[in-house]
Amino acid sequence: MEYFLQQLINGLTLGSIYGLIAIGYTMVYGIIGMINFAHGDVFMVGSVVSFIVILGLGITGGSGSFMIILALALVVIIAMLIASVYNWTIERVAYRPLRGSFRLAPLISAIGMSIVLQEFVRIAQEGRPKPIQAVITGKHELLHRLTEGGEFIVTISNMQILIIISTLALMAIFTMIIQRTSLGRAQRACEQDQKMASLLGIDVDRTISITFILGAALAAFAGMMFFLYYNVTDFFIGFLAGIKAFTAAVLGGIGSIPGAMLGGMVIGLIEVMWSAYFSVEYKDVAAFTVLVIVLIFMPQGLLGKPEVEKV
Amino acid sequence: MSGPVKDTSVSSEQGAISWFDLVKDLIGTAILTMLILTPIVTFKTTMNQGVLFIEDRWVQSLLLTAAVVIGRLLLHLFVWHKPPSTAAAKPVVAKAPLSESLAKYVAPAMLAIAIVLPFVLHQVPSWDKRGIDFMITILIYIMLGWGLNIVVGLAGLLDLGYVAFYAVGAYAYALLSTIYLPLWFGPGVVPWAFYIILPISGLLAATWGVILGFPVLRLRGDYLAIVTLAFGEMIRLVLINWFSFTNGPQGINVPKPTFFGLPFKDEPGGFAAFFGIPHDRIYSYIFLYYVILVLALITYFATNRLRRLPIGRAWEALREDEVACRSLGINTTTTKLTAFAIGAMFGGFAGCFFAARQGFVSPESFVYIESAMILAIVVLGGLGSQIGIVFSAIVIMGAFELFREFGAMGHAVQDGLMYVLPDAVVSGIGSLFTGTFGALYGLLPDAMRNSLAGATTGMDPIQFRMLAVGLAMVLMMRFRPRGLVTRRQPTVFLKERKSVSSDLVAEGHG
Amino acid sequence: MQDWSKDPELRVQHLTMRFGGLTAIGDLSFDAGRKQITALIGPNGAGKTTVFNCITGFYKPTEGMINLRHADGTEFMLERMDDYIITQKAKVARTFQNIRLFSGMTLLENLMVAQHNMLMKASSYTIGGIFGSGKFKRAENEALERCKYWLNKVNLMDRADDPAGDLPYGAQRRLEIARAMCTGPRLLCLDEPAAGLNPRESDELNKLLLSIRDDHNMAILLIEHDMSVVMGISDHIVVLDYGRKIADGTPAQIKVDPAVIRAYLGVEEDEDPGENIVVAAAPAKVAKVSVPRVVVQKRVAKKPVVKKGGRK
Known part of the structure; x- marks a missing residue:
């Protein structure tokens, strides 16, 4: 039971990260109907940038907590800014000119862009994983029980608390943006019908750009959290995390933001539970299996709407 | 300014x-x-x-x-x-007939070149083995491109996990030739392993094509792409982790193919000894070259034949409009599965050959990037166009190789110049270059000079080749999304064969 | 008993189709006579295309039976069959409201694809075809002859080697009919074949359909809004409104049927000038119009939007 609780906490932490990335997939898919294959790599860029900034600022776990908070705020802003610039540029350079081109074109362009980002970071920063000392340390014991079988402890680290709480906060802000602002309205209108939206005076290009920027900012935040959680990053983390986050987006129902978060949590839990109870080696296989099963048997996802084939 | x-x-x-x-x-x-x-x-x-x-x-x-x-x-x-005016003045219509009249001669000409190529390369002493080896690589990719073309180009099913079937073929050869065939039939069978396993690997891959194809039948477009990608990765992860069966990431050493039982070794009973010629490793390369050439040609002609049969026409119809296909009584399930299976089969053949040629297999060779590369070859060639795939494989793999060769080639050109031009001229040119750059370099501030030196050292061109492939994919989609060959040849005609502009050709639902 | 009910080619009984809470077709029964042209008419959104989709297997009906009986007595229960099997075995062919041709393939190829099942069998499921068996060659020549016949019949012989996507609209409609005929059907279902045709073209269409009925002994089921076509060639008309049958009879009977007039002219509806604007704002639909259609559009606009969703 304690073991399960511990895994539950770990799973929710990982799930938060997947959920944040998944929002970017789900929004882009909702608005322009393509898988932004490079989105996982934007997450990676966010992670690498926060690594560089943290290293540059020289903060470690030993710095005072005020310094750490100040520094991390700076890191968040820089990582979000840079990742947004990346995603904005990608959309401008690789996707926008292809709008209205044949249907495979944006997908292939996105695959190319994903390769470009990975290789760019690998060449510029070398391929080796980049480890640092933990910046945010400390943990709290939730349960401590001594039995005949041994000592059972359930802990939650400060980092885990930070990830889960900040994810929930971001989600709340984000849902507000989508539901309450004119930007959110424009976005939902573009999802329904781009041509009609533009006839009604919505700047479709701008709305799509902003979608990419918002998605990138969340991915960068996830990247930073991922880095602080595992204390290591490299150029290749975007591939797997990207696919898992995409699975989360589909599982939750593509186009649905709460769905993306829910899907992320489910995928995170499945991955952690699978590693805990079955085998660590096959955890990615488990994630892929979930992807396949979800796409085949419930492509509309948990919170999505079913589609009727039109003849 | x-x-x-x-x-x-x-x-x-x-x-x-x-x-x-x-x-x-x-x-x-x-x-x-x-x-x-x-x-x-x-x-x-x-x-x-x-x-x-x-x-x-x-x-x-x-x-x-x-x-x-x-x-x-x-x-x-x-x-x-x-x-x-300059852009609009270009006659677009006039281009097609010209290229079409030429197109008739392209395929035979290329075949002729392909047949004599080893002998030509044989004459270039420093490049013979490497050159032929490189040609083998290109041919493997052409064959993979043609195989994937059946799935993506003809049936319109976007497959991002094609490398899985390549892996199935390769591991079929590796496991059967090292473990099972000797176990079942004794070690005497090993020299013949390649010939026995080649058809088996194709069948195994086709079976996997059906197994993996069956669940994804209902999917289309991006979803199909990502599920096939997942399948490809799953197969690779299993190959890595199922240590007892596949030897994990360390891979398997496998026997090289023989010339119908005669090994390419300097020993009695070897190829050279049998024909009474001096031993040279080049024979093995030439042999492998012709094997893959034949395999690729089989793929080419089989696909061409299939296109003119009802099944091939059904594939293309499926790419154009699946609902209409069903309304005409076509079983789209079996049609899709045959496309998957036959595409996979050629991938399996290529994988078997790849394993035999390398003499070693490991999961490293079957990463997702390989699938993306093969897809890039098919798309750059022009979906559905077989000749286009030959060009694009040469362009992409050639460019890929160029990065590797950059350093070496620089030296080769220098050596060549040395050979042709008098020493004085060469050293003159050299000093001119160093003089100019040296002077400019001297003008830079110290810090900059140091960083420039730092910038250029440790930057190996080979590092940039995947970056170039990625950029090429993006640029290709921007400027030539329909690929190099943009016209579709009809499979049957009454009066004349008029090619169809790819603007009309659908790209399928998946 | 009407003559179409004596030995019907197609008998639809108590057909009901629901999408979620929406009933697109409710308890619909009608017969389509052998060697007759049966027209299915009704205002937009009446569920006509849904009936087609049920008959051709694209939708599985919620309730009801669809029986097809060939002249030789073989019977099929279409509601239990998959779409492609219906074409293959029960010999029902259809066209689509929004033309679905293989636009990147030539006219000839389009017609060859339609003969897929026959050719597959002749090529021994590809194996014989690969080695060029004589049986396959004979079958292929036969298929080509059939293509030529139908190309001549729809006046498209001189464009046989052009891509289908290059054809003008009217020709695409004719080609789609030819393609459906190449499957060798017993029942032909045409979804608005005259939509977008000019008067001369729809006149030609009438002749073509009559010839298919008379020379090929076919039963034709037709959805059409163009009343000149419907009244000109139908033997039997079934009128739907909101998924229910409101009238069933010969053209002469339908013309004077009070329920039909009410549905089409909206007698009981009170006129609201605001809604004419709604009609005008849907140019795509108004374009292919005859006078009663405009009124039909208005009635649809009056109903809640949910009514329209999920149909077709």
């Missing part, structure tokens, strides 16, 4: 840009490029004795930014704001 800009604004009536807008645009570009480059290029993190350091490279990122800005300026001046 304002001079030439003014000129263009005068010379071109339409699409002109005022110098103010131009400067604004360039400043925007510079800021954007700096933002993109600053964190990742400017601050390089290096590990030194277990401690990470940041080393800044402002010079490189400034130079790169300058390059981007100048590039954009040049595009503004010479490409984007040209008078529209």
Whole structure:
């Protein structure tokens, strides 16, 4: 039971990260109907940038907590800014000119862009994983029980608390943006019908750009959290995390933001539970299996709407 | 700077840009490029004795930014704001018949070149083995491209996990030839292993094609792409982790193929000894070259034949409109599965050959990037076009190889020049170069000079080749999304065979 | 008993189709006579295309039976069959409201694809075809002859080697009919074949359909809004409104049927000038119009939007 609780906490932490990335997939898919294959790599860029900034600022776990908070705020802003610039540029350079081109074109362009980002970071920063000392340390014991079988402890680290709480906060802000602002309205209108939206005076290009920027900012935040959680990053983390986050987006129902978060949590839990109870080696296989099963048997996802084939 | 800009604004009536807008645009570009480059290029993190350091490279990122800005300026001046007449005047219609009349001769000519190529390369002493080996690689990719073309180009099913079938073929050869065939039939069978396993590997891959194809039948488009990608990765992960069966990431050493039982070894009973010629490793290369050439040609002719049969026409109809297919009584399930199976089969053949030629297999060779490369070859070739795939495989793999050869080629050219030109001239040119650059270099401030030296060392061209492939994919989609060969040949005709512009050809639902 | 009910080619009984809470077709029964042209008419959104989709197997009906009986007595229960099997075995062919041709393939190829099942069998499921068996060659020549016949019949012989996507609209409609005929059907279902045709073209269409009925002994089921076509060639008309049958009879009977007039002219509806604007704002639909259609559009606009969703 304690073991399960511990895994539950770990799973929710990982799930938060997947959920944040998944929002970017789900929004882009909702608005322009393509898988932004490079989105996982934007997450990676966010992670690498926060690594560089943290290293540059020289903060470690030993710095005072005020310094750490100040520094991390700076890191968040820089990582979000840079990742947004990346995603904005990608959309401008690789996707926008292809709008209205044949249907495979944006997908292939996105695959190319994903390769470009990975290789760019690998060449510029070398391929080796980049480890640092933990910046945010400390943990709290939730349960401590001594039995005949041994000592059972359930802990939650400060980092885990930070990830889960900040994810929930971001989600709340984000849902507000989508539901309450004119930007959110424009976005939902573009999802329904781009041509009609533009006839009604919505700047479709701008709305799509902003979608990419918002998605990138969340991915960068996830990247930073991922880095602080595992204390290591490299150029290749975007591939797997990207696919898992995409699975989360589909599982939750593509186009649905709460769905993306829910899907992320489910995928995170499945991955952690699978590693805990079955085998660590096959955890990615488990994630892929979930992807396949979800796409085949419930492509509309948990919170999505079913589609009727039109003849 | 304002001079030439003014000129263009005068010379071109339409699409002109005022110098103010131009400067604004360039400043925007510079800021954007700096933002993109600053964190990742400017601050390089290096590990030194277990401690990470940041080393800044402002010079490189400034130079790169300058390059981007100048590039954009040049595009503004010479490409984007040209008078529209030049672009519109190009006769688009006249191009097609010309290329079509040529197209008839392209395939036979290329076949002839392919047949004599080893003998030509044989005459180039320093390049014979490497050259033929490289040609073998290209042929493998052509064959894979043709195999994938059945699935993507004809049936319109986007498969991002094609490399899985390549892996199935390769591991079929590896496991059967090292373990099972000797176990079942004794070690005497090993020299013949390749010939026995080749058909088996194709069948196994086709079976996997059906197994993996069956669940994804209902999916289309991006979803199909990502599920096939997942399948491909799953197979690779199983190959890595199922240690007892596949030997995990360490891979398996496998026997090389023989010339119908005669090994290419310097020993009695070997190929050279049998024919009474001196032993040379080149024979093995030439043999492998013809094996893959034959396999590729089988793929080519089989596909061509299939296209003219009802099944092939059904594939193309499926790509055009699945609902209409069903309304005409076509079983789309079996049609899709046959496309998957036959495409996979050729992938399996290629995988078997690949394993035999390498003499070694490991999961490393079957990563997702390989699938993306094969897809890039098919798309650049022009979906559905077999000749186009030959060109694109040569272009992509050639470019790929160029990066590897850059260093070596530089030396080769230098050596060649040395050989042809008198020493004095060569050294003259050399000193001219070093003189000019040396003088410029001397003008730079110390810090910059040091970073420049740092920038150029440790930058191996081979590092950039995947980056180039990625960029090529993006640029290709931007400027030539329909690929090199953009016309579809009808499979049957009454009076004349008129090719169909690919603007009309659908690209399928998946 | 009407003559179409004596030995019907197609008998639809108590057909009901629901999408979620929406009933697109409710308890619909009608017969389509052998060697007759049966027209299915009704205002937009009446569920006509849904009936087609049920008959051709693209939708599985919620309730009801669809029986097809060939002249030789073989019977099929279409509601239990998959779409492609219906074409293959029960010999029902259809066209689509929004033309679905293989636009990147030539006219000839389009017609060859339609003969897929026959050719597959002749090529011994590809194996014989690969080695060029004589049986396959004979079958292929036969298929080509059939293509030529139908190309001549629809006046498209001189464009046989052009891509289908290059054809003008009217020709595409004719080609789609030819393609459906190449499957060798017993029942032909045409979804608005005259939509977008000019008067001369729809006149030609009438002749073509009559010839298919008379020379090929076919039963034709037709959805059409163009009343000149419907009244000119139908033997039997079934009128739907909101998924229910409101009238069933010969053209002469339908013309004077009070329920039909009410549905089409909206007698009981009170006129609201605001809604005419709604009609005008849907140019795509108004374009192919005859006078009663405009009124039909208005009635649809009056109903809640949910009514329209999920149909077709």
